[in-house]
Amino acid sequence: MSAGGPVTDQTVCLNGNSASFPPIQPASPEGICIEKLDNVSFTSMAPHPDGSNRIFLLTQAGKIFLADVPNQGSGTLKYNISQPFLDLTDRVYVDYEFGLQGIAFHPNFTDNGRFFVSYNCDSKTTPNCLGQCSCNPETGCDPSVIGIIDGAAPCQYQEVVAEYTVNGTSSSPVTATVANKNEVRRIFTMGLPYTTQHAGEIFFGPEDGYLYLMLGDGGNNTDGDPWNFAQKKKSLLGKSLRLDINHFPTPSEIVSLGLFGNYTIPSDNPFNNNSDSRPEIWALGFRNPWKCNYDSERSSYLFCGESGQDRANTSTTFEKVSLVTKAGNYGWRVYDGFDLYHPNYTPGGSTPPSSINPIFPILGYYHYETHSNTGFAALVAGFVYRAKTDPCLFGRFIYADLYGFDMWTAAEIPYMSGNFTTESVNFTCSKQSPIPCDFVNSITIPKLDFVFSIGQDNNEDLFYLAQTGVYRIVRSVHCGYKCDLDPDNH
Template identity: 55%
Template structure:
């Protein structure tokens, strides 16, 4: 082939590559927002009006000190033009906006200016093109010829820093409005929120059609407490029982008529000799290291009895560091204080080659004891563990330790780890002397950006506080900043919280949205004015359920990202333990952090591989108890119930109507793309593969 022919071929390939990448960009879903500040904390309620940035009522990311600092910065700019001064003030005060984390977010640089609504936004950003969407143009037209000292509108250097400048006009730096808005406008970053003056503009993306009901199929008879998808991306999952065993199972394709495939007699790991199993105790959580595919590391959270196991020897959570005397706790159901303990241990897959995916069992010996802590009472200890999808740290959910009303107020005690969500670095190995010197509860290290860096009263392990008994938390796989935790209530209310850095979720000053009045409080009370409580985004009153069934108790779920039921897409699913009710939570409007919960019916598919049982006197299937939800690598959602494993399937199989459901394929499954967003992501991945193939063929 001649040089000209080779050049032409390569040029053609480059053109094809550009087209493929363009398709990829078109099909990529925009990021979605959450009320969150630039320091990853939730905004707090204002008691009054900020003297500079205003904001009477509502929430803000600024206190008086931050507001004063912004005033000082503004005054130093010496903006002589009144109209431009007003615009610059709005831009500076965006730091106080409850959505400032998203407004100033950028994967490529640190923004000194928030995303300005741009009338030239692409269609994929779903921003309406009214006057508020041209705020970037307004900023340009108002300030382009005005001198601004230490202007924030500087050409960013690589790494995010602006050019040093004593004074400048916009026209000194930018040649045109187009150049200016390419850098600061909403279209360049495809944001879901942008600044339109003193307010933010949300994405106008329409939610999926309302679900008429949730259709389930029963694919297993076993009773499990945890499910984790195999990190290799296959159709396998790990299931664990409360009694202490973990199995590796294969999930059948939807519509195949198959059931879960696992060998009950050959568990992946059997810890039943180590685990103390009772109604409130057992193997509570499993989590696989983000690099499990190469290192084979995984972690188990369970309870032990110090009277039965010499390895069950952690410090008591009631100790002098938190002004607690174990002798004053008394016994609970015959158990001494801190007889039962919560443990997080590290194990490894047993492999004979470098391919961890081939492992069908684990090494039975513990590699490392990550965490051990004695529990004051016999209930409310959570125990779930998760790895953050973006930071790679372990999150450990811990309840208040039990007894009605958290009498010793552990949840609000910043020195206690009870009633908290902890964030631990399990990649940092510590020596025994380091563990002792740092007063750690095991072999882990503290992430440097944990909230204690801003609040010296807070124990370093703590990420969030004010929880009663967090029962099943999850990250939204499409929006990892959305961290949902269901928290079991006391007498009145079951709640779902959106967890943020340093957030205080109120217990026991509040039970959900209600002020809580403890019957007994030897540990003292917390003043309502002393905390900035973050209230639930979803939940339900106990009075909303049938009292004949039992006390209400929430089971947290997942944001549905599967393709079988497009009417559930993007909605958070949660249920009551007693299997009498299930809800969907919808963010309204999208990206606002405001939710509407809907009680939805559910039933069993006529094609269920294992027939479902019927509940006497009810149209609902008999599930027994809904212990947990699960999610596999296909983003299908499962219910882990007393009477088996159930999967969410196409709504038409139960007679429910979803206008966007597509006809089933030959094997009875929904075709890829039942959700347009899910379809876009799959096609986007295909486009990326095509791009690499083109490069390989051409070069």
Template identity: 55%
Template sequence: MRRPPLAARVRRSLLPLLLCCCCLAAWSPPPAARALPLCTDGRAPLPLNRTLAFCSAYGGGSGNSSSCCDAAADAALRKRFDAMKVPDAACAGVVKSVLCANGRFFVSYNCDRTQSPKCAGRCSCNSAANCDPSKLGTDNGAQPCQYQVVVSEYSAKVSSSTVSMATSANPSEVRRIFTMGLPYTAHHGGQILFGPTDGYLYLMMGDGGSKGDPFNFSQNKKSLLGKIMRLDIDGTQSQSQTLNQSLWGNYSIPKDNPFADDSDLQPEIWALGFSNPWRCSFDSKRPSYFYCGDVGQDAYEEVDLITKGGNYGWRAYEGPYIYHPQQSPGGNTSLDSINAIFPVMGYDHSSVNKEIGSASITGGYVYRGSTDPCLYGRYLYTDLYSSMMWTGTETPEGSGNYTSAVIPLSCSKNSPIACESSTGSTDPLLGYIFSFGEDNSKDIFVLASKGVYRVVRPSLCGYTCAAEKPDTNNGTTTTPGSSSSAPATRLGKSVAVALALAVVLLRCPHGLFFGIVSFALSVQAALVTPLVL
């Protein structure tokens, strides 16, 4: 079942400035940005005759003669930094990069080229991908590549010295990073993440739609559809790339992308063989663990553990099952021609909704919070159409062996907005569950059509967790346990309303990101103030 297309997708991660050093202390300081066309207040950068004393990597000096930060602002930032007295060198480097970063943030959304003159990317169905747009036909009244996926950079509307206090965004686009026309009206994917260790932008792209990926875009190594891409948005394009327009926007290619080992791959590709990656995340404790939920077609919804150059099988396979397409104008991929990587978790459609048979996975996070210690180390995921929720656990860690279980789901009686329940059932009717989120405290949020909910202490819903400590911090904070020490019989999860709006992704140079503002691009996003948890 295809997920209904969304007009815009706003990515979010919540890491308020003064709390980030606790979880990021092991990181090495991210490299400095190499480009920032506009300042956060929309003015042009200031010309500088000398290198800034504190934010030296972000303006002034040889080869970098302008900055959004003058000498007075630079001195004010140093004063704030010195007052923090950060003891760890790596953490101090991260905090400094946040202070000097000028409030960059990034959004991914769809545009309609018939409505916007800036919606003018190349069509993903082209001769290089062995595809002719004239053979696609219309889809729900739309022409091929009428709708396009866009990734853009914006800036917070504040001075460079008060980025952490931003509550609004400058509506002017700083730069367009990526634009590509999509063949059909569904399976556009579009999530963006920044790698926690490499700082590159990961862009998840669906197969473009139409039942069964008839043109086999997902297995076509010359197409970016049905792929996860990895882009360097701080690097500059080479002269040859600029002249031949080989890229899809303003970015460069990391030298260690898989194309270095497989010349048949488009250089942007990090992994292939996806139907519609819907919500991916890095494990905050083990950042090499990169999970993605991938939407199925007729039978199976899956969770994949993403690796460099991995092929996840679609459309030769749907999850663990061989897939038999109804039509194949783009040809087929033989099973023995690929080394397919099978899901680590998932579920059959029949186990979700026996009445209407609909299913569409919503990938989540490995729970690393302290609110419910019995969930610690378990990967949470759910279904768009279902009130069911699953946890997956790798046992033992590092083995690649996963087990999944459906967990109880109910709402706290203390929830600011009561959950509606059907007669005879305690399951909350949250509506469609679109996404998960994680804040700086590693608390998990659930974005549903009826609101945004937060995982709370299990005892608030009548669940028993032996590791739960006496309530502190207004009843929401406990000491984290571990997945191995959590009682095997306790898999309860509870949710409570915490927010009602989405927050976009802010990013410091080359990888650090924190959520403090959002910008209204469509009904999917609205302006919010900074989160205090």
């Protein structure tokens, strides 16, 4: 399927002496070849800011490990399972969608040692775990109407962003192998109305140096954002937030501005100085964004994956990828994917379709298009492939489904048009894999079980973080796939 629209303009000029052309469109891959590097289940990863072969691996329970990545085909991940880089298990609350969610390194980490983590905590059991409740009169939400759900009161569970440092643990941030276990400062704390759809990923903008926080609509699964948080600009739920973490407010400013922690507002945020909106908001209309990644060659391209609302016929639920831009409205709860959404329960009111200008997905799929055999699906967004390893994947956006049976690649045609064409792609495990792969029913599909996320290292190689371990994309020839752009295929 194809969807989308222009992202930026491109001019191709001919002056009679020389010509400038868009890049050659990506070749169609025959398949994705992977190797297994570890048996442990991780939910997220990040490359070391020093540009080395090291990566950080996160567990949902709250541990972060620093690992060395071997050359392809030469070994497994190397890390000390008994010595995590940082252990947050005493403060992270873990459940189905709760846990340690992300890590983001300050753009100047190699000099200042600053980094940030996002996680969930339980205000009933964890000290320093209580922020403003996102269900409040300003957002048109009444906690007493929500009541107790799954044994939890509204805003019992919190979304947290905290700053940490490696300073004091080594002679320089680059050589540090463990972090200081003491939190430097609390950047953000907010109570969540329900127990699902809160997202929580953090990352820095490659050009502006600001911290972005992706928040889901707060739940719930059955009724689909009943308080219409995602469209209300007085609510931070269902939004992309953009925060300045280099300049800090005074305690009185936190109170007077109603801030959720120690951050200030970038002056060019689209809703800054608007009394009808929260100034933190960068974009809105999200249901449950999971994994947002920039194209390393085009910083204007921010891809975000998002799970759709379960429908009466779950096979028609839509999973999507969007290109996120400043002040963009991504439609939820007015639209779910390309379709108008008709909620059954709306105590928070509704937004008329005619009142918004939604940005529709560039990519996506319905549950019936997958092979999970469960009736369920959830999109896991990846990256535009920029590694040198597999030339037939270069320039294609790689994504997968949570249930581990489906992978896709998408090419932008024409280049810089914002229009993407996607195709399902075969995948299997290399016979040279350092750890032999298990397979589903002894066929060619590796037994991944669940794919939690897709990561990228400093070589821009891509990794699948699955329930059964860590897998890396390697040259397609190692799996018998043909790639005409690979010299060893000739």
